Amino acid sequence: MVLFLFLNFMKNWFLNIAASAVVLLSFTACEKDETKVTIATAGAPxxxxxxxxxxxxxxxxxxxxxxxxxxxxxxxxxxxxxxxxxxxxxxxxxxxxxxxxxxxxxxxxxxxxxxxxxxxxxxxxxxxxxxxxxxxxxxxxxxxxxxxxxxxxxxxTPYDFCAIPKDSWGLVGPAGDGWPGATATDIVLPYDCKARAYVLRMPLNAGPFKFRANKDWGTNLGGAGNLTSGVPLTLNGSDLTIATAGTYTVKLVVAVDAADKVTGGTLTVTP
Missing domain, CATH: 2.60.40.10 (Immunoglobulins)
Incomplete structure (x- = not known):
């Protein structure tokens, strides 16, 4: 009987020691895992x-x-x-x-x-x-x-958006770069959203000129009158004329109908 009690005591003692070792190992492992996910911030971009x-x-x-x-x-x-x-x-x-x-x-x-x-x-x-x-x-x-x-x-300084017309317009003729050919070409006027017109300040020669759309004679504008006060333009109108060479602000307003087809326009040329 004494031997049986001694063996039972030794068995319980061994099991308690083993369980304590497992707990200690688990705690150590947790500490290591926590160390791995520690993040240190080092520098902003x-x-x-x-x-x-x-x-x-x-x-x-x-x-x-x-x-x-x-x-x-x-x-x-x-x-x-x-x-x-x-x-x-x-x-x-x-x-x-x-x-x-x-x-x-x-x-x-x-x-x-x-x-x-x-x-x-x-x-x-x-x-x-x-x-x-x-x-x-x-x-x-x-x-x-x-x-x-x-x-x-x-x-x-931001700008207010406006829809740019699909057509580009250029000045052609001796007053500019000459009539379009092997070397001469259109002087394209950028569209100005504030003015709702094609506007460009440029040097011009004394001589004739016209405007045409998309570098093609299919749609062109011309007319006659006092350039500084505004000239009404018509499709296939006559050549306009710069009397004196100099630097001018050219403002071209193009009129279109409900189908967006060009019907005419207005031109102002000021020193």
């Missing part, structure tokens, strides 16, 4: 802008306005980082920003039309100079706090 001012106009809509580049953020460990450019009114503290997701890229170029849309969508009025704050955010999801770069500022 550094934002650089190619310009602090931009010229915005609808004829330049597809031109590049500004390029933003940033040095990658450092979260203290290797991770897939997502970057977001944010824009807000000057001093707005990014309370209601406009955001552009740049993905994993470390550069983003904005075209004139994109930057103009940002200014307008922030509630900044067209034709009034304004400033916008810019920053880049770096994120690796929920495993670490989002990091923000220092703020950059860009100044510009």
């Amino acid at each position: 550094v934002l650089t802008a190619s310009a602090t001012t931009a010229t915005l106009s609808q004829p330049m809509a597809n031109d590049n306005a500004v390029k933003y580049t940033w040095a990658p953020a450092n979260f203290g460990f290797a991770a897939a980082t997502t970057y977001t450019l944010q824009f807000d009114k000057k001093g707005g503290n990014f309370s209601k920003p406009i955001s552009i997701n740049a993905g994993s890229a470390t550069t983003r170029t904005l075209r004139v039309t994109e930057l103009n849309d940002i200014f307008i969508n922030l509630g900044l009025p067209a034709d009034a100079a304004a400033q916008v704050d810019v920053r880049v955010l770096a994120s690796v999801g929920t495993t670490a706090p989002t990091q923000a770069s220092a703020v950059s500022t860009i100044a510009a």
Whole structure:
């Protein structure tokens, strides 16, 4: 009986020691696992802008306005980082920003039309100079706090969008580059949304000229009268004339009907 009690005591003692060892090993393993997921933030992205001012106009809509580049953020460990450019009114503290997701890229170029849309969508009025704050955010999801770069500022005067007519119009004739041929060509006038007209300031020679659409004689405008006070133009009208060579502002208003077909127009040429 004594031997039986001794053996039973030794069995229970051994089982208790084994269970304690398992608990100790489990606790040690947990501590190691927790150490592995510890994340230290080390450095925010550094934002650089190619310009602090931009010229915005609808004829330049597809031109590049500004390029933003940033040095990658450092979260203290290797991770897939997502970057977001944010824009807000000057001093707005990014309370209601406009955001552009740049993905994993470390550069983003904005075209004139994109930057103009940002200014307008922030509630900044067209034709009034304004400033916008810019920053880049770096994120690796929920495993670490989002990091923000220092703020950059860009100044510009946004424009009010208007639909550009489908036709291009050019001045042709000796008053310009000559009648179209082997070397001479049309001097194309850009469309001015404010004036709702094709406008260009250019040097002109003394001599005749006309206007034609899309570098083709199928649709052309001419007429006669006092250029400085405005000349009514008609389809296939007569040649116009510059009396004295000089630099002039040419303003061409083209009239169209309900079917968008050209019916005539008005021309003003002023020194």
